[in-house]
Amino acid sequence: MQMQQQIQVLETSYGGAGDGSDHFDDDGRPKRTGTLWTASAHIITAVIGSGVLSLAWAVAQLGWIAGPIVMLMFSLVIYYTSCLLADCYRSGDPLTGKRNYTYMDVVRSNLGGSKVQICGIIQYVNLFAIAIGFTILTSKSMLSLHRSECLSKGGSTRSCESSTIPYMVLFGVIEIFLSQIPGFDQIWWLSIVAAVMSLTYSSIGVGLAISKVAANGTWKGSLTGPTLSSMSEIDRVWRVFQALGDVAFSFCYALILIEIQDTIRSPPSEAVKKANLDTDESPPSEAVTMKKANLISTVVTTGFYMLCGCMGYAAFGDQTPGNLLTDSGFGKPIWLVDIANIGIIIHIVGGYQVFVQPLFAFVEKWILTKWPRNKLASMEIPIRIPGLKAFKLNMLRVVCRSSLVVMSTFIAMLVPFFNEILGITGAFVFWPLSVYFPTEVYIAQKKIPRWGLKWIGLQIMSLACLMISIAAGAGSVAGVVKNLKTYKPFNLKA
Template sequence: MELSMDLGRQQTRGGGIEGFDDDGRASRTGTMWTASAHIITAVIGSGVLSLAWAIAQLGWVAGPIVMILFSFVIFYTSSLLADCYRTGDPVTGKRNYTYSDAVHAYLGGAKVKICGLIQYLNLFGVAIGYTIASSISMMAIKRSNCFHEKGHKNPCHISSNPYMIIFGIVEIIFSQIPDFDQISWLSMVAAVMSFTYSSIGLALGIVQVVQNGGFKGSLTGISIGAVSQTQKIWHTLQAFGDIAFAYSYSIILIEIQNTVKAPPPSEAKVMKKATLVSVAVTTFFYMLCGCFGYAAFGDDAPGNLLTGFGFYNPFWLLDIANAAIVIHLVGAYQVFCQPLFAFIERWAAGTWPESKFIGKEIRIRLSRRKSYNLNLFRLVWRSAFVVVTTVISMLLPFFNDVVGLLGALGFWPLTVYFPVEMYIVQKKVPKWSRTWICLQMLSLACLVISIAAAVGSIAGVISDLKVYKPFKSGA
């Protein structure tokens, strides 16, 4: 009996049959590097381009300090969350496939529904934010060439709507990739693109600083007088939201971890290494891009470093950077939306198990060895989702305010509150112990920041709406 069991162990990975994991699903193939690529694709997004503006609101002292504090908080809470992938034993315990599954396993009750609602609304909002950001970058390419031909004084007004539609069409095509496991290549491409445009933004900032003959900016940021006292408050609060958004990826951490190979080592250890690498790399880039952007433009730092036209030349380099942003956002959109797609499809399959429209897949042969399984429900539902996010983006094309609002709404509950509460349950941390008090203080401080950032961003959206006419956007 013992001999047969040993032989059985040799034929398994993580307790499953050869070729399958312990939960009966096909063997996962993700590594620390693919997980890092997913995280970098999700983290180094369009948010990096607003960091120079955010630091301009906070100044040389508070700006970098706030950014470093956010990086520590993100790494710490992400490590807590990574431990929640399995319930019980970190190697053989029951897997939690999604963030909501983890909350259900550790907290249960109404918190599961609240978590799911916040998570999926946030993912929906991220899709809108990325559609807006991609259209702004495509418009920037067009305007860059217009300025090059007609001069910087020419307004070069361009509508964002056609570019949002183009992005939407591309996303409809890529949204038909069935699940997270099959978009690793897209994440790799997107991660390379994120480094490309971040590096270009950094290089242009350094060149501008050299041309200026020194660093611009002040210790406390934009002074009252250049803006009103009320605007200073709103913009400072919005800057917190922008920085929070720039680090936001916890909402898909469990889904990314679910692509990692079965133990050994445990998925949690792999994910913590991936998180450390990703947060360290992104913080390094964020500090350089944000600080050099502020040093280059001071109080005039644009809301989007590469599309705000603080830089005009070399126009071809700006075009490359903005094209890289668009390619990156195509991948980032999918990384964030795949968990939402999967949730709706699981719910539909469970609600109508006999439906051929939902369950039937049509095999389309692509070559002798490759084929694609077309699911009609997936085609219709995902296409409809992309269309809705595109239309809403055309109604609300406010990059900075939307970025700040998304960061504020998702930061505290998904990045801090739920990971902390699950850790307390998992480790059986006694109430009112030193650890419990410290964790609750961290959670409370982040709640205050989230509320403040949301208020600032909402004020910005209201201000934009006063002068905006739907579907008539121009730049």
């Protein structure tokens, strides 16, 4: 009984406002307050992140023909499968059916068996990998700011070189503090700020690329990709595969879609619905709102991705850097590049929390189930902030979340390969979580007949995406292996 009460308290902190009010949803959890715009902000924060800065490099590996086509195809596939997954948020009736609070709950309700554990392992390992990628990116932006300040004070290029390790540590400390925010409903403001920052630095990247194209007086690049004579055919193949992984990563958010959908306010109660029967309008379900959020975020992100990827390639051609803003892509104007890097830092600080909140919730719930008499779960220290309501610091959150942040920071310092990490993460999250499970749970819930036209179409799409994921993973792993041959871990003089 004590364990169930502790788990209920933990779940409550992730499911609603947590303000102690008497307003609850039909399942007893605090009433959700999310809207179309907060859901869209969560998605944009998650999607327009570290991935957007690698897209110019990805297009450079694919060329002018395949690059834009690949980005468009990924966006269409992700949008379609995300809508399939959104339809499975409730089991049965889309308005009154049982809610599935997490991605694993959706799989459990529709597929069951070992697929639940497989889904959970893939989802949470990838969330952890994304945290590592975010740590690497933020440290690069911080390092870029350091170099800019050093050069402005008269330092030489060599004397201004430094390591990303101290900045990874600083980022980890910041995230330890922010990770004490209980759940998604409490970080809506952080997502909105992060979404604005992501659009800001993406716009700066596009503007700088356009100005460089104008200065060059021509569009660089080729129709089929790199023409570097120093690159072997096998290296080019690996880089094309890695580029597919980078593009896949930049669009993926299905692994947190259900958790985002679970913040959207519930449809009106039965009494309200009966009172409004004469309006001939049915109340929108969470799935309807989520599909609109999917559409808004897909249109916004695809537009920015096309601009960033294509204009970045047009500006640099075969010499396109792996990270458009931090890998010496643009040198001037320095102040504008600095603003962009500040935007990246602010955005990733918030985006990190959007991705790791489901991981935090899973680990803490698992601990309570494993050790039901855990005293840390009920141990709280009130923190009084002048002008604000007292914040209760839960010791279970402090220990678990701080440990996870420290682990992701340590691994980022050990293997700080930005593009390769994105490629590997994209490869292993794209097919299983963004394609396979959404299609399978949709087929099960909607009872789509086997060997029917729709069933065959979904299976063909899934098989094609599986082959892309395998190729992307192989290319990214090959890139990591190649870099490890010359890399010295924890090198403070890098």
